[in-house]
Amino acid sequence: MERLIDELRKLPGVGTKSAQRFAFHILRASDQDAESLSSAIRNLRQHLRLCSICNNVTDIDPCSYCSNATRNPHLLCVVEEPTNITSIEKTRSFNGLYHVLHGTLSPIHGVGPEHLRLQNLWSRLADAVEVILATSPTVEGEATARYIADELHRRSNSLRISRIATGVPAGSDIEYADEVTMTRSLENRREM
Amino acid sequence: MERLIDELRKLPGVGTKSAQRFAFHILRASDQDAESLSSAIRNLRQHLRLCSICNNVTDIDPCSYCSNATRNPHLLCVVEEPTNITSIEKTRSFNGLYHVLHGTLSPIHGVGPEHLRLQNLWSRLADAVEVILATSPTVEGEATARYIADELHRRSNSLRISRIATGVPAGSDIEYADEVTMTRSLENRREM
Numbered sequence: 001m002e003r004l005i006d007e008l009r010k011l012p013g014v015g016t017k018s019a020q021r022f023a024f025h026i027l028r029a030s031d032q033d034a035e036s037l038s039s040a041i042r043n044l045r046q047h048l049r050l051c052s053i054c055n056n057v058t059d060i061d062p063c064s065y066c067s068n069a070t071r072n073p074h075l076l077c078v079v080e081e082p083t084n085i086t087s088i089e090k091t092r093s094f095n096g097l098y099h100v101l102h103g104t105l106s107p108i109h110g111v112g113p114e115h116l117r118l119q120n121l122w123s124r125l126a127d128a129v130e131v132i133l134a135t136s137p138t139v140e141g142e143a144t145a146r147y148i149a150d151e152l153h154r155r156s157n158s159l160r161i162s163r164i165a166t167g168v169p170a171g172s173d174i175e176y177a178d179e180v181t182m183t184r185s186l187e188n189r190r191e192m
Numbered sequence: 193m194e195r196l197i198d199e200l201r202k203l204p205g206v207g208t209k210s211a212q213r214f215a216f217h218i219l220r221a222s223d224q225d226a227e228s229l230s231s232a233i234r235n236l237r238q239h240l241r242l243c244s245i246c247n248n249v250t251d252i253d254p255c256s257y258c259s260n261a262t263r264n265p266h267l268l269c270v271v272e273e274p275t276n277i278t279s280i281e282k283t284r285s286f287n288g289l290y291h292v293l294h295g296t297l298s299p300i301h302g303v304g305p306e307h308l309r310l311q312n313l314w315s316r317l318a319d320a321v322e323v324i325l326a327t328s329p330t331v332e333g334e335a336t337a338r339y340i341a342d343e344l345h346r347r348s349n350s351l352r353i354s355r356i357a358t359g360v361p362a363g364s365d366i367e368y369a370d371e372v373t374m375t376r377s378l379e380n381r382r383e384m
Contacts (some may be wrong), residue, residue, distance in 0.1 A: 003275065015196040017226075026274075039284070052350055054210050079366075080366075081367075082200070083367060084366055084367060087367055087369060087374055088366075088374065088378070090371045090374070091371050091374045091375040091378060092375075093375045093378055093379065094378055100381065108195065132378070132381055133384065134366065134378070136360065136364065136365045136366045136367075136368075137359075137360050137361070137362050137363065137364065137366075138363055138364070138365065140249075141365075144383075145384070149384040160383065161383065161384045162381040162382060162383050162384060163381060163382060163383075163384045164359060164366070164377040164378055164380075164381050165357040165358065165359030165360075165361065165377045165378075165379075165380030165381055165382065166359050166360060166362050166377075167329075167356060167357030167359035167360075167361075167376075167377070167380065168328065168329050168356065168357075168358060168359075168361070169329070169358070169359075169360070169361055169369070169370070169373040170329050170358050170370065170372040170373045170376055171329065171331075171370075171372065171373075172328065172329065172330070173328045173330065174271075174276055174279055174280075174327075174328045174329075175273075175275060175276060175279055175325065175328075175331075177279065177361070178361070178362065178363075179282045179283050179359040180362040180363065181362045182279055182280065182282070182283045182358075183283040183284075183285045184264055184357065184362055185357045185358075185359070186280070186285055186286060186324070186326075186356055186357075187281060187285065187353060187357075188357035188359065188380060188382055189324055189354040189356050189357055189382055190354060190355060190357065190382075191352065191353065191354050191355075192337070192338075192341040192353045192354060192355045
């Protein structure tokens, strides 16, 4: 029991109290439920891999996005981490495919282009019409987008390369926008 | 003394404690400082008016922006309130003139176009090349921008009408962007 509590406490946001509650719940659960949870944890690690096309975390290769025939294969969205795919899927406004970098350029931390999963991006360009660079508008995310945009321009003349807009968040008053965000919001203005 | 404390307490964010500290400070100040503060308050109200061109709050008419010959008179930025001008000035990336609406459309609260200071906007269009609609990306701000954009299109064929970008704020991770902001950030994407 104590070993289980110790293990559960390692989960993010779970303290001793919660770990005890989880442990007692598992103690009282049916054999089947306990076994399901146990094997789900084991299976996750045994079967999880990166999609050979887009580098998304997946249990089947190619992943469910890359193998989905209803998605637009000519539109690629480049993101930093697999979790970012969820953010973009929630919008229900993107129907293309993804490419996960697993990081951002960060010279200070010794992360160069060779540490990002870029090789299989270059090999996907033949089919692509547009590449949307959806790295975060942080220093590292902007540097990464700039680097990839330059490389894409070098490798293809016809490709459309775009960057997600930086600006005032929806529902927010411009009074609360910081100066950099307000500057970008003005620069990124679009015709109405 | 008590009357002064009562008056000071009406200032936003000032409670009894702060009001007392202010009052004692004024008590101890020189005659000259006390008189300066008193007359500054009186003068503000006596001399303050709205600029006849842009509706900004000003003590001279036209205001310091409208009478500044170094600013670009062909570029107009439409904002909700005079305080929004400060937000945009801080960016140091806008050198045009302003137009203050003093409100947003809000049918629920009975605010229609006739309640906004729009008449003197229409009369400024002859000189304008571009009008940037910098109302907030809130429901009311978007409705106001849409209404003004439609009116501007109706009144001028050659005018460029633009809207500030809604998107992920600078320095923020896309993981923290809500769905509407992320959707707009994708829609407002620009070529790189």
